[in-house]
Amino acid sequence: MPRLRRKARAMSLVLVERLSLAFGGQTVLSDVSLSVARGEIVTIVGPNGSGKTSLLRAIIGAVRPSAGKVVRAPGLKIGYVPQKLFIDPTLPITVARFLRLPAGATPDAIARALDAAGVPDLSARQMAQLSGGQFQRVLLARALIAQPDLLLLDEATRGLDQPGSAAFYRQIEAVRQQTGCAVLMISHELHVVMSASDRVICLNGHVCCEGTPATVASAPEYRALFGTGTGGALALYRHDHDHDHDHDHPEKEAAQ
Amino acid sequence: MLDDFMLRATLAGIGVALAAAPLGCFVVWRRMAYFGDATAHAAVLGVALSLALSISVFAGALVVALAMALVVNGLSGRGYAMDTLLGVLAHSALAFGLVAVSFLSGVRIDLMAYLFGDILAVSRTDLAVIWGGAGLVVALIAWRWSALLIATLNADLAHASGIDPRREQLVLMLALAVTVAVAIKVVGVLLISALLIVPSGAARPLSRSPEMMALIAGVIGAASAIAGLRAALVLDTPAGPTIVCVAAIVFAITGLIPRRQTG
Numbered sequence: 001m002p003r004l005r006r007k008a009r010a011m012s013l014v015l016v017e018r019l020s021l022a023f024g025g026q027t028v029l030s031d032v033s034l035s036v037a038r039g040e041i042v043t044i045v046g047p048n049g050s051g052k053t054s055l056l057r058a059i060i061g062a063v064r065p066s067a068g069k070v071v072r073a074p075g076l077k078i079g080y081v082p083q084k085l086f087i088d089p090t091l092p093i094t095v096a097r098f099l100r101l102p103a104g105a106t107p108d109a110i111a112r113a114l115d116a117a118g119v120p121d122l123s124a125r126q127m128a129q130l131s132g133g134q135f136q137r138v139l140l141a142r143a144l145i146a147q148p149d150l151l152l153l154d155e156a157t158r159g160l161d162q163p164g165s166a167a168f169y170r171q172i173e174a175v176r177q178q179t180g181c182a183v184l185m186i187s188h189e190l191h192v193v194m195s196a197s198d199r200v201i202c203l204n205g206h207v208c209c210e211g212t213p214a215t216v217a218s219a220p221e222y223r224a225l226f227g228t229g230t231g232g233a234l235a236l237y238r239h240d241h242d243h244d245h246d247h248d249h250p251e252k253e254a255a256q
Numbered sequence: 257m258l259d260d261f262m263l264r265a266t267l268a269g270i271g272v273a274l275a276a277a278p279l280g281c282f283v284v285w286r287r288m289a290y291f292g293d294a295t296a297h298a299a300v301l302g303v304a305l306s307l308a309l310s311i312s313v314f315a316g317a318l319v320v321a322l323a324m325a326l327v328v329n330g331l332s333g334r335g336y337a338m339d340t341l342l343g344v345l346a347h348s349a350l351a352f353g354l355v356a357v358s359f360l361s362g363v364r365i366d367l368m369a370y371l372f373g374d375i376l377a378v379s380r381t382d383l384a385v386i387w388g389g390a391g392l393v394v395a396l397i398a399w400r401w402s403a404l405l406i407a408t409l410n411a412d413l414a415h416a417s418g419i420d421p422r423r424e425q426l427v428l429m430l431a432l433a434v435t436v437a438v439a440i441k442v443v444g445v446l447l448i449s450a451l452l453i454v455p456s457g458a459a460r461p462l463s464r465s466p467e468m469m470a471l472i473a474g475v476i477g478a479a480s481a482i483a484g485l486r487a488a489l490v491l492d493t494p495a496g497p498t499i500v501c502v503a504a505i506v507f508a509i510t511g512l513i514p515r516r517q518t519g
Binding site: 057060061062079082088091093094097098101104142152 | 413414
């Protein structure tokens with residue numbers, strides 16, 4: 001087992017070790033450890049106020065840990081889609097200009113990123129004129145444009161209707177298949193998430209349980225938080241993904 | 257037609273307008289309008305101190321404006337709403353400044369010149385300071401432009417791109433302090449915010465990109481300085497306020513252009 005763990009560590013894009021976060025004396029996260037390996041889709045679920053967004057913000061370096069550390073692979077490129085982005089209407093900016101921030105990108109790269117995000121025709125539009133769904137997809141395009149190794153999505157489907165968010169997650173999986181980037185995402189839409197993830201981490205100030213969607217959905221900690229009403233989601237998962245993934249999952253270790 | 261003092265005044269007005277344009281855009285985008293006021297009001301205290309210590313007014317105003325920027329930056333997010341904090345600091349600094357000026361016995365200073373500016377009395381040295389400061393501000397903003405934009409759009413997006421938004425905010429505050437210090441002579445502390453905000457606001461309906469908005473704001477600001485000075489000469493009105501009036505009229509006119517509402 002130690003050999004396996006070392007391997008996981010060497011391959012991981014991001015390694016969070018015993019991370020604790022506190023704001024104004026209030027502990028938000030305590031003793032959280034996780035790692036994300038190349039090419040895997042990991043989803044964080046948890047109730048409101050469980051520290052999901054804070055965890056992502058710690059990974060991008062926006063908040064300083066009060067204990068523990070975040071280790072990013074050297075030269076790691078992160079594409080980040082924030083939970084909400086408000087663009088002041090006094091700021092005129094086209095989609096293409098937004099995608100060129102801050103590093104600059106060729107028109108070709110912009111076209112490819114918009115295409116990958118499923119909104120190929122928006123580059124000349126003003127950001128302020130986009131619909132909610134278009135806006136989210138442009139945010140995704142911006143996250144993709146630097147060809148990231150790791151995509152961080154913080155409730156990226158907020159404001160989308162159900163077909164819209166289902167399409168959005170299909171897009172994420174397609175992107176993962178094309179580029180091989182890893183995805184670490186937060187979502188409230190358990191039924192969608194359960195079918196799209198390789199691994200689920202259930203967070204509530206600390207890691208309650210983690211593993212394959214099937215493992216987590218049947219864990220008592222998860223049921224205590226979300227009830228048993230997600231049984232249907234699990235059925236969906238089994239229906240869609242009844243084949244075996246050939247990944248090295250840490251939870252196999254735990255299960256044995 | 258242009259007397260020598262008019263030429264100097266015009267050049268001074270254009271210099272300040274060009275620095276104020278890109279900076280003013282960020283002030284508008286980040287909703288920091290009141291912050292410009294606070295920094296400017298604090299500058300009165302700087303004027304009093306520099307007269308008491310016999311140093312240049314520019315240096316005194318710059319130091320106090322910088323201190324004000326750092327205090328606001330440090331105190332923000334500590335329980336007071338930002339507008340309360342700025343209101344307290346801005347008006348306290350102004351009041352302390354006015355009281356401090358009254359202690360300066362023997363020095364008979366024209367306070368009006370600092371509150372409303374005295375652009376017609378701009379000397380060659382002043383002109384050098386104004387253009388030096390304006391050049392510094394424009395260079396600083398041009399250098400940090402992309403980073404400032406992304407930090408303005410969203411702090412977390414900036415972090416994810418490896419940009420520290422707090423550092424960019426500091427860059428803006430530095431630029432604001434320099435602009436306030438050089439603009440005192442031109443429009444005075446009470447109207448500096450107008451020079452930042454009015455041309456930027458007037459440029460908004462005409463712009464489709466952030467760069468275009470900064471550029472158009474610069475053109476509107478410079479044109480307002482030129483036209484305002486001419487109008488002040490013809491109408492025999494105070495120069496600084498007349499410049500602001502012209503810019504305000506441009507704002508009203510461009511505001512009539514209907515914004516395209518699509519999508």
